[in-house]
Amino acid sequence: MNAKRMLLETALAHFAEDGYEGASLQKIAEEVGIKKPSIYAHFKGKDDLFLCSLKNALKEEKRRITRFFISRKDQPLDRRLSELLAFLQEEYNRSSESKFVLRMSFFPPSSLYDEVMKLIYPFLDSMERRVLRLMEQAKADGTAPIANPEDAAVAYMTLVDGIMIEMVYSGMASAKRRLKASWPIFWAGIQASKT
Amino acid sequence: MNAKRMLLETALAHFAEDGYEGASLQKIAEEVGIKKPSIYAHFKGKDDLFLCSLKNALKEEKRRITRFFISRKDQPLDRRLSELLAFLQEEYNRSSESKFVLRMSFFPPSSLYDEVMKLIYPFLDSMERRVLRLMEQAKADGTAPIANPEDAAVAYMTLVDGIMIEMVYSGMASAKRRLKASWPIFWAGIQASKT
DNA sequence: TTTAAACTACCTAACGGTCGTTAGGAACAT
């Protein structure tokens, strides 16, 4: 139907799978069912297609996370945070978007490094700030005796990356194993630790 | 001097920086000071060069980690483990090898996926087993009251990845921040947590 | 309401460039 949308979707999957340099406009066009030069009716070139895909993916990802937090508004912090990890795992499995975002955060095409980072940093920052806010709130209202919210938020982001990375190269089973092992340690640690 | 050695070294850096598809034999040869086809006097092709580089990098990396543990044989477990994290950070900054291993663990060229994984899994496994052994030992001789060595080892590996990944995309400063925030939480957590 | 212009979305053909790779030969060491 809408070719532009299909292009964005397909390109996303290819970039996620093969990286920027490894992805081929030929194959993307083929999968969409048009010829390679027709892409240029919708995008200025490969860079443009890539950056548009990335913007889309980030927007979508952010929206999903926001919705997740809203849907668990009334649950205690530990459930919300540990379930977010599980949620991200599911998302990663279900769609290429998380994989794409993850890959491009870690290994952006060197030719587009600055532009990619300008998009990704605010995304990660906003996620960390959101977690920090939750930690502070939980500490303030006594829900959870968090010793140091700043460190707790940073450590949580570290945990997210460590688990998501395991998703990337070993798949769901290993990542679940990490989550299961790491979460109790993390949660116990942020309440016990003194900096 | 030894062209083969220089090729391996240079290729490593290029693969780490640009990925498998993004790296060019042309540029690698140029940097070494020979012409592109001369590479074929030493390697069967790009695949071969890549896999040889990877093997070398893994061997070297493993050797370094072993040496590190030996050099800190008499220190308490928490210092040994937290300093290993700092050590890996330094290594990552100093040489391309860690970056290469990291990148190829996470995003191997899809055409060589199986062969890459066959090399990398044992490496990561052996590291985890080494950590597990240390945890069990510390628990047994009472040095550190670790509740669950298996989970502790898995969580430690998660921590390693989370911190190293931050190395990749935000550099040393952010990674140190993560280490500083996460380590006390981790260490407190593995002693307090019940599974 | 018709008609002409403009625009959109696709096509085929082809461009220049880079890719990894091979052939074949020269210099040199074993």
Place this chain on the structure above:
DNA sequence: ATGTTCCTAACGACCGTTAGGTAGTTTAAA
């Protein structure tokens, strides 16, 4: 004499991109 290590030249394949054309749709003036 054989093998190693480099070279130049060139191959075919694929890359992203552009030119130029053709339908079909929308827009706007007659």
